[in-house]
Amino acid sequence: MTADNAKPGKNDHLAFYMDLVGHDILNNNQAVLGYLELILANPSSDKTVKNYAEKAFSHVRTSTLLVENEKRLMATMMLDKESLRPADIRAKLERSQGELSRFFPDKRVRVRLEQIPKDARALGNSAAEELIMNAMVSAVRLDPKEEVELRVNVAEAVFRGRPCWTVTIEEPNALLPPSLKGRDIKSVYLLDSSVAVKLSGLLFSKMIAEALGGDFDAYELPDAKDHVGAGFTITLRRADKK
Secondary structure: OOOOOOOOOHHHHHHHHHHHHHHHHHHHHHHHHHHHHHHHHOOOOOHHHHHHHHHHHHHHHHHHHHHHHHHHHHHHHOOOHHHOOEEEHHHHHHHHHHHHHHHOOOOEEEEEEEEOOOOOEEEOHHHHHHHHHHHHHHHHHOOOOOEEEEEEEEEEEEEOOEEEEEEEEEEOOOOOOHHHOOOOHHHHHHOOHHHHHHHHHHHHHHHHHHHOOOEEEEEEEEEEEOOEEEEEEEEEEEOOOO
16 A cells, blocks of 8 residues: 555544644634624723623633644644754744733733843744743743733753753742642643643643753742742753754
């Protein structure tokens, strides 16, 4: 049997099904977002209605992100790591505040870029950019307050013998889930699904980072008081050095 008439495998069927379902969900979510935007833009909408609309907007965007994450994960796991193209980490981080503000209209988000090399480019196509955004969204969601500030640093590192960049995202008011404190993110696999579902964004980040030949970790800040304050470290292979 030739490759042209070979029957698709189970993974191909699964990818096709997920693509169909994901497409429908994204279309439905986009319609809901359109109605919510009309409510927010309507000058006759009172403050209470707008507050509810902002919260609903954030939840629908989160739902959309989860579907996009599923599609991104399947596509990334099928990629050849050696064929990955460069992604501009610095440019993505510089755009992140505006993107997060649109994602969370009910919060005031500030991104403080503390140390970002000009030549910070990593192997990972658009998946590397989405990974960074997903981690930042997770950090904002872990802070119950309306005022959110993320501190971001990028530094050189070596991971498994290869030159890498580490992107560190810290949020002084984020509450790391108790089930993760002092444990690896992969411990999520051992949790009850009702608990693990709240950590899906972090688990996604771990899987994508590993698929790109890097890593992802979550930790409690060293100076955290009453367990308040969390950070994420994303490790990505450098595009300029192999």
